[in-house]
Amino acid sequence: MCDTCHGLEHGHGHGTGHGEGRGDCHCKLSGKVERFIQPCLLLSLLQHSSHGYELLERLSGFRFYPGAPDTGAVYRHLRRLENGGYVESHWETGDAGPAKRIYSITPDGQDMLEAWIEEFRDRKSAMEDFIEKYERSSR
């Protein structure tokens, strides 16, 4: 159990410093992935700060989401990331329309994104191996 897996309910911190917290957790070992919402949110926020409704649209730009991702999931993951300290937010009531909660990525969030990138490289090569194995077997 760690904040990466389900930080919404148990906010018991994520280690003693940056870049930790992905070691003893089974979510790392077993490859649990939470549908890529979190890394996509983090990368979007690295590009520029944004609010949920806008992130919802920007997420469609990632090829993991051919259709629009679920509204509830996006807001819940943002909250979860905030509880873990990976993003932070403030309310913006200035301009037109309802108030927006603007999210920004934190240094911890940047570390987490970097860990995701590493994970993606691993997965990518595991898939390459799989495909190669298949081609050797079916040929």
Place this chain on the structure above:
Amino acid sequence: MCDTCHGLEHGHGHGTGHGEGRGDCHCKLSGKVERFIQPCLLLSLLQHSSHGYELLERLSGFRFYPGAPDTGAVYRHLRRLENGGYVESHWETGDAGPAKRIYSITPDGQDMLEAWIEEFRDRKSAMEDFIEKYERSSR
């Protein structure tokens, strides 16, 4: 809902022929992945027929499973695949030890595996895009 997602409970078939059934199902659209157990089982069985306990060990050879995959999950997925017609089995009581249920891949199963390969290619390139996007953003 389709057999790819959860064919254990609802055995309502998978379309009218081979290679179908991955179209209207949300599991395809949203990228649900079921931990790669099913494709790994299918590829293992393509290489040669085998029983659950042996497959359990062979699954560790895939880089998706750094540790041993869950026993229960493997047997349940095998049952699920059999209900969908993607694998078939017979009991083997001949040699030493308890009886083994030997599984083999069916033509439908081979089609399913091929669909998985396509999915993996998609995912792989989606991850490459993601990584590239990250590198452009952080540079």
Place this chain on the structure above:
DNA sequence: TTTTTCTATCTGATAGTAGCATATAGGGCA
């Protein structure tokens, strides 16, 4: 002015999965 629509955030309910533990049972061996 009233209603509808769009933006925006958030919650509730349900179905399905992963992971862990446990149950069952045959066979070898000490």
Place this chain on the structure above:
DNA sequence: TGCCCTATATGCTACTATCAGATAGAAAAA
């Protein structure tokens, strides 16, 4: 007799995804 290994299978719980709906401000249409 008791213990370990092989082999299959089920029960339970925590968690996730998905769908649906609630809330609410503001603009546009009627």
